[in-house]
Amino acid sequence: MTHTYQLTGMTCSGCENKVKSNLLILPNVTTVEVSKDINSATISMDNHIDLNALQAALGGKDSKYQITDLAPTNAIEEKKSWLETYKPILLIFGYVTAIAAIVSWQNNTINLMVFMRIFMAGFFLTFSFFKLLSLKAFAESYAMYDIVAKKFSPWGYIYAFIELGLGLSFALNLFPTAVNWVTLIVMTVSIFGVLESVLNKRKIQCACLGAVFNLPMSTVTIVEDAIMIAMSAAMLVLM
Structure with a gap:
């Protein structure tokens, strides 16, 4: 309600x-x-x-x-379905997946390394864009659950630019080993705060898309971070 x-x-x-x-x-x-x-x-x-x-x-x-x-x-009743609630993030994942599949299509098959690199480039560039639209609001929301931002408030501001840098690095294929290690470490640290909030059933806003959309913290956020962790780890192994 x-x-x-x-x-x-x-x-x-x-x-x-x-x-x-x-x-x-x-x-x-x-x-x-x-x-x-x-x-x-x-x-x-x-x-x-x-x-x-x-x-x-x-x-x-x-x-x-x-x-x-x-x-x-x-006072109105407002009950949104799961699909309505997470429509923005589902659309973003759909677009990024489609672009990554098109770019990585080589010799009648998908080049897995290229697919993951382009997917992660699209993911980080898109998500950093929404964070940078209202950087202060993102940083304040992020500090409500991230384990680093809780103790060091400037981390929210820094994190948005780290995502931007990772997105550009994946898109240009710069220093792939170092970039994947940074992604693995940053996203692993990030997921701890998300897990804590979800397991404790805290009703707070997820800052993954900045302050533009009111997305509740949920298992969707965990899956989002877990995908980035899994892909960066897979790319390190395949290298």
Whole structure:
């Protein structure tokens, strides 16, 4: 279910990010969208959450952030299917797979090494693009679950450019051994935070496509990282 509330006290993007983060850690909250311009918060939740609990998450009744109900007509049921939820990432994987298959088609068969290299180039270039669209928002979301970004906040900013560099390196076939080792290490470290969040059933936003799409953290994110780990390891072995 999705409810829209009036939320006052936000004066900058930092306020918006703080409010969003505080609400996302509540049990049963799946997504949160806030706007300082229209003083609103739209919250999707698995089960209804009392207004007092929402206010407590924002610092209590004395907080500068005050959340109140709007008219009941603004509360709507919104249940998305699995396919609707993950449509953006499924489309990206479909396009990248198709391009990799076309480029790697040689002598009436697919060259596996070329396929994996082009797939990973497309993957990293596309995902880094969405992260760079709103780098600050990505870094803040990433710090909510990544084991490195939690302790070293600039890592979110660095990570987006690492993905960009890996994408370009795979596309140009530069230093393949070193690039695959970096991919293997970076993605292995990344998957630990994802596994922890999914196993603990934390309802937080996945930052894999930056802040553009509200994708919930789930096994899909684990599969995404695992594919990159498996491909980089396979390429190292086949070399």
